[in-house]
Amino acid sequence: MSLAVRLAYSNSNPPQRIRSAxxxxxxxxxxxxxxxxxxxxxxxxxxxxxxxxxxxHTVFAEGDSTDQVYELVSGVVRLAKHTPGGRxxxxxxxxxxxxxxxxxxxxxxxxxxxxxxxxxxxYSRGALERAAANNxxxxxxxxxxxxxxxxxxQQQLLILGCQDAREKIASFLLRLxxxxxxxxxNRLELAMGRQDIADHLGLTIETVCRTIxxxxxxxxxxxxxxxxxxxxxxxxxxxxxxxx
Amino acid sequence: MSLAVRLAYSNSNPPQRIRSAxxxxxxxxxxxxxxxxxxxxxxxxxxxxxxxxxxxHTVFAEGDSTDQVYELVSGVVRLAKHTPGGRxxxxxxxxxxxxxxxxxxxxxxxxxxxxxxxxxxxYSRGALERAAANNxxxxxxxxxxxxxxxxxxQQQLLILGCQDAREKIASFLLRLxxxxxxxxxNRLELAMGRQDIADHLGLTIETVCRTIxxxxxxxxxxxxxxxxxxxxxxxxxxxxxxxx
DNA sequence: CGCTGGTTTGAATTCTTTCAAACTATGTGG
DNA sequence: CCACATAGTTTGAAAGAATTCAAACCAGCG
Numbered sequence: 001m002s003l004a005v006r007l008a009y010s011n012s013n014p015p016q017r018i019r020s021a022x023x024x025x026x027x028x029x030x031x032x033x034x035x036x037x038x039x040x041x042x043x044x045x046x047x048x049x050x051x052x053x054x055x056x057h058t059v060f061a062e063g064d065s066t067d068q069v070y071e072l073v074s075g076v077v078r079l080a081k082h083t084p085g086g087r088x089x090x091x092x093x094x095x096x097x098x099x100x101x102x103x104x105x106x107x108x109x110x111x112x113x114x115x116x117x118x119x120x121x122x123y124s125r126g127a128l129e130r131a132a133a134n135n136x137x138x139x140x141x142x143x144x145x146x147x148x149x150x151x152x153x154q155q156q157l158l159i160l161g162c163q164d165a166r167e168k169i170a171s172f173l174l175r176l177x178x179x180x181x182x183x184x185x186n187r188l189e190l191a192m193g194r195q196d197i198a199d200h201l202g203l204t205i206e207t208v209c210r211t212i213x214x215x216x217x218x219x220x221x222x223x224x225x226x227x228x229x230x231x232x233x234x235x236x237x238x239x240x241x242x243x244x
Numbered sequence: 245m246s247l248a249v250r251l252a253y254s255n256s257n258p259p260q261r262i263r264s265a266x267x268x269x270x271x272x273x274x275x276x277x278x279x280x281x282x283x284x285x286x287x288x289x290x291x292x293x294x295x296x297x298x299x300x301h302t303v304f305a306e307g308d309s310t311d312q313v314y315e316l317v318s319g320v321v322r323l324a325k326h327t328p329g330g331r332x333x334x335x336x337x338x339x340x341x342x343x344x345x346x347x348x349x350x351x352x353x354x355x356x357x358x359x360x361x362x363x364x365x366x367y368s369r370g371a372l373e374r375a376a377a378n379n380x381x382x383x384x385x386x387x388x389x390x391x392x393x394x395x396x397x398q399q400q401l402l403i404l405g406c407q408d409a410r411e412k413i414a415s416f417l418l419r420l421x422x423x424x425x426x427x428x429x430n431r432l433e434l435a436m437g438r439q440d441i442a443d444h445l446g447l448t449i450e451t452v453c454r455t456i457x458x459x460x461x462x463x464x465x466x467x468x469x470x471x472x473x474x475x476x477x478x479x480x481x482x483x484x485x486x487x488x
Numbered sequence: 489c490g491c492t493g494g495t496t497t498g499a500a501t502t503c504t505t506t507c508a509a510a511c512t513a514t515g516t517g518g
Numbered sequence: 519c520c521a522c523a524t525a526g527t528t529t530g531a532a533a534g535a536a537t538t539c540a541a542a543c544c545a546g547c548g
Contacts, residue, residue, distance in 0.1 A: 084488070146390055153398055158333045205494090489548100
């Protein structure tokens with residue numbers, strides 16, 4: 001039985017397979033495979049700075065210069081916007097193997113913070129842009145990266161604008177499963193806290209708790225502990241999320 | 245007194261000045277001015293097809309081929325996503341002088357429909373891309389266009405995720421004013437109907453009505469008729485939207 | 489072992505939605 | 519030019535979903 005967790009809306013980042021800490025170029029046996037943005041970065045800047053960061057560490061903040069772009073090696077990063085009044089919206093979570101902080105703007109418009117302990121690699125954006133000037137393939141990757149982010153944001157707008165709490169949680173769990181891969185038995189790890197989820201879905205932490213518990217009691221999911229969820233009824237979950 | 249309607253978050257499309265139906269290149273007296281994407285399109289394809297469309301006409305739908313990009317000459321276009329269950333979310337409205345339908349994808353991921361009568365010009369995307377291959381400036385415009393859309397979407401996520409009905413309406417009115425320009429006396433034209441606004445802000449049509457009326461009774465705005473709004477208390481409106 | 493930060497649960501409140509009906513423009517045909 | 523039909527908007531009352539406030543609970547940690 002395939003665990004293929006494909007959402008109706010799979011317009012998020014392409015399924016870059018998660019890769020363990022170092023750079024074994026995945027599948028050399030695939031000659032026609034496109035070279036990813038991440039591979040370009042690694043090849044251009046093989047000695048880029050690698051850092052281990054503690055939880056809740058700010059990688060960059062709104063307004064910071066966008067002179068670096070980052071690879072998330074392990075852990076999870078949240079991208080958020082803050083309001084003058086102190087509200088926060090978590091735009092998205094970054095999963096291992098993904099690039100973040102790449103934007104066509106002199107200053108960051110979002111804040112990036114580690115959720116738990118994380119390892120990141122910093123690449124020079126200047127060097128990246130210079131390489132892109134003479135490399136059409138790389139340019140295409142760069143545009144695709146921004147474009148993917150746009151499509152993801154639009155999908156999220158649909159979720160925030162049209163879904164109720166239960167549907168939002170279902171959509172969130174499915175997208176997370178799709179991106180982070182399921183462990184054995186449809187087990188999914190929730191690196192982020194309930195408050196992060198709430199701020200991502202436009203709910204309160206209490207509503208997130210209650211909704212997760214409701215799904216649990218309905219048998220749709222299983223919640224052995226705060227950081228793990230088992231998607232017991234994948235199709236039931238999809239039915240909720242898809243009536244998107 | 246300047247009517248400068250600047251939001252705290254002016255990350256929407258750059259303030260391309262609205263231009264009347266034909267192509268007088270605005271300000272030839274400004275040599276250092278950057279050439280806009282629209283000007284590139286016009287110069288590349290001066291004989292592109294111009295069409296007058298009736299209200300509620302579908303320019304393109306989700307899934308359609310992205311072989312054309314469009315200029316909105318007059319009228320308003322809404323960009324929406326539809327769900328299998330029949331729900332709709334209006335991602336954004338396109339104002340005259342703006343380019344829409346440009347996306348890094350073989351198929352459209354949104355539907356574009358005219359709100360009222362509109363005039364559009366269709367440009368070949370293929371020709372645009374070919375021109376971009378040898379034109380770094382044009383390439384930069386293309387990336388900026390997508391990037392601007394991304395920033396706008398992220399701002400909208402913040403609004404949908406963090407604001408209540410009153411704040412949403414205030415934010416909406418201010419952004420509309422910022423983009424479409426205010427007429428005399430802070431008068432703003434609402435080309436779209438209440439249902440469109442509701443679907444854009446994640447509210448119901450009734451809530452939109454009631455909220456607009458509440459703002460009216462509070463003296464923040466004036467609503468002489470359904471299609472016009474006067475922003476009587478601009479700073480009051482900003483205070484609502486900014487506590488974003 | 490007691491703190492601390494985070495999560496869960498409960499009860500009351502509030503905001504928004506839902507349902508229903510009235511109202512208003514706009515346009516068509518007589 | 520009026521009468522009527524229609525689409526869209528506005529208003530009200532009731533219902534519902536999510537939030538707020540408060541307190542209890544739990545897990546990891548010094």
